[in-house]
Amino acid sequence: MSIILDHVNYIYDSNQPTAKKALDDVCLTIPDGQFLGIIGHTGSGKSTLVQHLNGLLKATEGHIYVDGEDIYDKDYDLKKLRSKVGLVFQYPEHQLFEIDVFTDVCFGPKNLGYDRKETELLAFDALQKVGLDKEYYYQSPFELSGGQKRRVAIAGVLAMKPKVLILDEPTAGLDPKGREEILSQVKKLRDESNMTIILVSHSMDDVAEYVDRIIVMNKGHVMYDDVPKEVFRHYEELEQIGLAAPQVTYIMHALAKEGLPVDTDITTIDEAADEIVNALKRSGRKVN
Amino acid sequence: MKIVKARDLVFEYIRRDEEGNVEGISTAVDHVNLDIKQGDFVAILGHNGSGKSTLAKHMNAILYPTEGTIWVDGKDTKDEDVLWDIRQTAGMVFQNPDNQIIGQVVEEDVGFGPENMGVPTKEIWERVEESLRAVGMYEYRKNSPNKLSGGQKQRVSIAGVLAMHPKCIILDEPTAMLDPNGRKEVIRAVRALNEVEGMTVILITHYMEEIIHADRVYVMDSGKIAMEGTPREIFSQVERLKSLRLDVPQVTLLAYELQKRGVKLPNGILTTEELAAAIKAL
Numbered sequence: 310m311s312i313i314l315d316h317v318n319y320i321y322d323s324n325q326p327t328a329k330k331a332l333d334d335v336c337l338t339i340p341d342g343q344f345l346g347i348i349g350h351t352g353s354g355k356s357t358l359v360q361h362l363n364g365l366l367k368a369t370e371g372h373i374y375v376d377g378e379d380i381y382d383k384d385y386d387l388k389k390l391r392s393k394v395g396l397v398f399q400y401p402e403h404q405l406f407e408i409d410v411f412t413d414v415c416f417g418p419k420n421l422g423y424d425r426k427e428t429e430l431l432a433f434d435a436l437q438k439v440g441l442d443k444e445y446y447y448q449s450p451f452e453l454s455g456g457q458k459r460r461v462a463i464a465g466v467l468a469m470k471p472k473v474l475i476l477d478e479p480t481a482g483l484d485p486k487g488r489e490e491i492l493s494q495v496k497k498l499r500d501e502s503n504m505t506i507i508l509v510s511h512s513m514d515d516v517a518e519y520v521d522r523i524i525v526m527n528k529g530h531v532m533y534d535d536v537p538k539e540v541f542r543h544y545e546e547l548e549q550i551g552l553a554a555p556q557v558t559y560i561m562h563a564l565a566k567e568g569l570p571v572d573t574d575i576t577t578i579d580e581a582a583d584e585i586v587n588a589l590k591r592s593g594r595k596v597n
Numbered sequence: 598m599k600i601v602k603a604r605d606l607v608f609e610y611i612r613r614d615e616e617g618n619v620e621g622i623s624t625a626v627d628h629v630n631l632d633i634k635q636g637d638f639v640a641i642l643g644h645n646g647s648g649k650s651t652l653a654k655h656m657n658a659i660l661y662p663t664e665g666t667i668w669v670d671g672k673d674t675k676d677e678d679v680l681w682d683i684r685q686t687a688g689m690v691f692q693n694p695d696n697q698i699i700g701q702v703v704e705e706d707v708g709f710g711p712e713n714m715g716v717p718t719k720e721i722w723e724r725v726e727e728s729l730r731a732v733g734m735y736e737y738r739k740n741s742p743n744k745l746s747g748g749q750k751q752r753v754s755i756a757g758v759l760a761m762h763p764k765c766i767i768l769d770e771p772t773a774m775l776d777p778n779g780r781k782e783v784i785r786a787v788r789a790l791n792e793v794e795g796m797t798v799i800l801i802t803h804y805m806e807e808i809i810h811a812d813r814v815y816v817m818d819s820g821k822i823a824m825e826g827t828p829r830e831i832f833s834q835v836e837r838l839k840s841l842r843l844d845v846p847q848v849t850l851l852a853y854e855l856q857k858r859g860v861k862l863p864n865g866i867l868t869t870e871e872l873a874a875a876i877k878a879l
Contacts, residue, residue, distance in 0.1 A: 351746055351776045455645045482692075482773045484644040484803045486842035511776040514847065551778035556806075556847035556869070563873040578847065582854035585876070589860065594879050596859050 310376050310393060310472040310505065312339040312362060317371035319357055319529075331357040332368070333529035339473075342503045344496070346516035346537075349526030350551035355509050356399075358526065359475045362507070363394035392421050395471030399478045401462030405450040410436070410461050413450050417469040428468075435468035436461075438502075440494050456487035460494070467498075473505040474498070480515060492519055517541070517555040517576040525552070538574045557581045564588075598671055600765050600797045601633040601656055601687070605665035608651055608820075625651040627820035628665070633799065633813075635764065638791045640808035640828075641801045643817035644842035649801050652817065653769050656799065657687040670764060685714065688758030692770045694750035703745075703753055704729070704738040710761040721760075728759035731794065732786040748779025752786050759790070765797035766790065772804060780804065805832070805846045809867040816841060833865035848872050 319332035331354050339345060349355040360366045361373060364380055364387045373380050380390055398404070407413035414432040423431065436446060439460040445453060450461050459479065466474065476495065480488040496519050499506045510516050516523060516537070523540045525533040527550045533540045541547075544554035544562070554576075561573045561581060571588045575581050589596050608626040611619055625648045633639050643649040654660040655667050658674040670686045672679040691697055700706025707725045716724065729735040732752040742750055751771055758766055768787065772780040784807050790796045800808065808814060814831045816824035818841045824831055831838070832845045835853045845853070852866040852875070861879065866872050 350778055482770075484842055485805070485844035486644060486839075513777075551776065553777050557851065560848060560851060560869050560872060563869050564876060567873050567877045569876060578851050578854055581851055582858055585851075585855055586858045586860060589876075589879065 311341055312394075312473065312505075313337070313374040314361070315372045315374065317361060317368045317373060319354075319361065319366060320369045323369055331529050332361070335371075335529075335531055337524065337531065337534070339505060339507070341505060342499075343505055344499050344519060344521045345505070345507045346520035346523045347507060347509045347526060348511060348513065348516060348523060348552060350511060353526040353550075354529040355526045356477055357529075359396065359477060359507060359509055362473070362475060363391050363396050365396070392469050393471055394473045394475065395466035395469055396475045397463050397466050397477065397479060399481060401465075401479075402450075402455065402458035405458060405462060405465075408449060409447045410441070410450050410453070411446045413461060414464045414468050417465055421469055431468045431470065432464070435464040438467055438494075438498055439464045440490075440497075454487075456483050456490055459483070459487075459491060463491075471504070473507065475507040475509070477509045478511070479508070480510070480512065488515065495519070511552065513541070513547075513553055513555045517557075525550075537576055541576055542574065598635065599632050599668075600635045601631060601667070601669055601799070603629055603631040603655070603665065603667040605630065606652070606655065606662050606667050607664035608648075608655065608660060609663045624820050626655070626662075629820070629822055631667075631815070631822075633765075633797065635797055636791075636795050637812045638788070638798045638810065639800070640811040640814045641799065641817060642803075642805075642808070642814060642831075642843055644803075647817040647841075648820040649817045650769050651820075653689070653767050653799065653801055656765075656767050657689050658683045659689070685761055686763055687765045687767055688761055688763035690751070690754050690758055690766065690768045690771050692773050694747055694754055694774070697754045697757070698742045698750060701741060702738075703734065703740050703742055706742060706753060707738075707756045707760050710757055714761060724760040724762070725756075728756040729753075731759055731790060732756045733782075746779060747775045748782040751775065751779065751783050755783070755786060755790075763796075765799065767799045767801070769801045770803065771800075772802065772807065780807070803843075805844050805849075809846060816843065828867060829865035831865075832867060 314335050314337040317332055317335045321329045321331050347355045405413050414435055415428050418428040418431045441460050479491050492515055523537050524531055541554040541558045544558050547554055557576055561571050561575055564571050565573050569588050571584050575584050586596055606626055606629040609622050609624050612621050612623055613619055641649045658680055661675055667674050669683045672683055674683055698706050704725050707728055708721050711721045711724050729738055732755050734752050772783050787798055791798045809828050811828055814828055815822050823841055832849045835845050838845055848869055849866055852862050852872055856862055862875050
């Protein structure tokens, strides 16, 4: 399910003195099955952008096409769009409300009009996909840990069988293990289902390891749109707009400056370790 | 004298089901001993649910121990007569800046604490000014807190605590909801408080990069103190930290991976500069 944004502009409070341009001429094509990272500091327009993708916000100017259909067309069924493009908000655990985990996850598909049996199958499938142990299914969602609650909230969206899953800061506030669990679960989901996944984040370290493509937002416009390696080459510019490249990028640049011939495009720890060992060997230093 | 001292501190809470029947007892803090020196920068690490926030809430008498004792500046928190002294000695900053700001204007918000304490008006304004300057928010004193970024709001929260002239400031995951820039601002402000003003800082966090300058680190797991030492000592134990659902800074992890591949590096490298120097020296 491809999504095309064609010169999208969005202005908050457009007819008031407090008017603020939140999206500035955004043009994007998101092909089927891509794992996309959207990065930007607070207020850069990244959350505003994703809220356009399922029609929660309507562009002040421009068009959005989902599967070739203009979602601003009079006859377009926005409800259908929302079931196709699932959005998991920041701190989604605040939206849990049912008496137990399973009922909470059933809420979405039930509302979409699935019958009871289908609803329960969808909920069961979604909970399995997020890797939550069966022992928690009939517990109150409020008794789970932060990471577990978040997985229940993600399952609540997955149960609606979206083709595109958007996660807005899915790891905020979790401990390091919780962050890794959520991200690797998301990656697994992508590998197994070929779903399009859009990850909104300000953590470069999280994004670098997982995504195929990064879009950097700044002041409402797309500043960079490329594969992670290419984007992180601009680490000095990223710094100026309040972002940081993954720490590995800085390390590799520091080593290169010290005269070690390393490839500075590397973004993950494992690659970096291999590259440094090779570079040490290449420059004739002893490594056992 | 120790600013915070705990002996065999235990905190239990009773879990109840929907009808209010007792389901069981959970121990959130389990026989913890602590000695925090005046002027130190202390970090408390631990995964979600390890008991670190519960422990912190004992330090300004929001929670009272089930067993054992905690003294703040020599005062037992169970003694109700010194409750307000304790809250004034140990100020607390929480995770969500939006829950802590009440004033319509930044300087009014910061003045709220000392006003409540009955500080004379002239001195309130002096304290507001000095606190806002300490966190680098003086230019924003006339602004509405609503229009500030997360990092700025959090610095206003810190100024609000400073204006009460505490001896010790406890920050419970102050950067968890902030972006990288906001995190840097807050940590820079906190370090300056410790280094320039000599304030005792107790920082609770998930972010390993924030604590490499701490004097002492405590790692909590299931209510107990699982590890204790300097950042270098703590971060040398990569596997142990991982088993406690924690991480090490990326530089430390890279150094560890290099060691595993046979590169001879010292243990517990904490900064990019250290790593570059160590590799250069090979």
